[in-house]
Amino acid sequence: MAVFDEELGNLKGKILNLGSMVEVAVRDSVCSLVERNSDLAKEVIEKDHLINALEVGIDEECVRLIALRQPMARDLRFITTAMKITTDLERMGDLAVNIAERAIEMNEEPLLKPYVNIPKMAEITQEMVRDALDAFVRGCTKLPYEVIKRDDEVDELTAKNFSELLAFMIRDPKIIPVAVKRTYVAKYLERIADHATNIAEMVIYMCKGKIVRHMESPEP
């Protein structure tokens, strides 16, 4: 079934395309905040519709392949994985937009304190997204398991960021509006990392047919 193989290859290509668009959106949204560049933030917001359109296109392609090719076994797992991770990627795009929106608002205000936790979180989160997509391309490796493990680091940083900001807010209630926005941004990044974890879990399912969602630290 050479045509079907080609179609599956095209589908994979589209997902990787979507993945790289999302990676750029996440990177730029964090940059727009840390470098206080609101033009870049606006660009992220304006480009989101491209991500949405590609997501819809991939979904339609998956449904078409299921209807016309009646995929079985690894093909079936590949297509169902494609549908699910596309949703995760699209949500990441939305969260990048949320970061960009907060960036525009926060860039209007004086800098509360230098950004420390957020760039760290962003770095780990972006690595997780990249590795999750790599795992999707390369298939059965240890990579998806590592992505799942790294989610804990992001969770810890989210909590750390929150308690630090809380201390600031108690000392000086005037900064609450802008400090709360900072906690939002950390939360958005934490959610992006969760979506990367979802992708890694789906990749394991795709490779092994084993569902590892809702498991504490799955092992290969």
Added chain:
Amino acid sequence: MVENKNIFEIKDFNIYYGHFMAVKSVTLNIEAHKITAIIGPSGCGKSTLLRSLNRMNDLIINSWVEGQALFHGVDIYHKDTDVIELRRRVGMVFQKPNPFPSSVYENVTYGPRIRGIKKKSQLDETVEKALVRADLWKEVKDKLNESGMSLSGGQMQRLCIARSLAQEPEVLLFDEPTSALDPISTTNIENLLQELQKTVTIVIVTHNMQQAARVSDFTAFMYLGEMIEFGETDTLFVNPQNKLTEEYITGRFG
């Protein structure tokens, strides 16, 4: 004692046509009141294996078997086996609908009459019951005296099922029962299989993998006479364990 849920127990079973080994060392249990599908490419031995379950292969000159094939724990191929009785208990429906060239009524009562049932009321009852079970009664109840050959393909196939059911079998073997039928008749037969499962055990050979996926509880994949993989249908079609199975069901064979 726990009741044995396996109605057939096949172990290290070989079937030969002369020197040709058509089925090689197959081990397989068939569970009662389940639908077991056997899939595989043409010539893989799946029909041969199916036909061995009620000794239809006896009719093929030069065919012989080795190994164990038990029906309710009793050797199917034992010299004392009453083959006629075996085939009453283990009925068969073929690819091409093959009603007898006689009336619908006579088709269904053929078996019971051979068994010596003569009473009209009893035969009437058998006909209605079998046709209801085969989901054909509503369509033919006013034309029981018309020829079975005058029915549509799907109806003829259900008539053949009714004819088997009139024998009160425990097992029905189906060899490609819908490959000559249109999609609607196919759906009717598939729905019927699921209904019949409550009262009989079903083994079905099919080329249509989607059909196996739709109707069966267990699926066996055969290739070149060997049983490559056997398991729950859900697992076999979503996450097969054997590479050959994977290649076959994803259409990347050879």
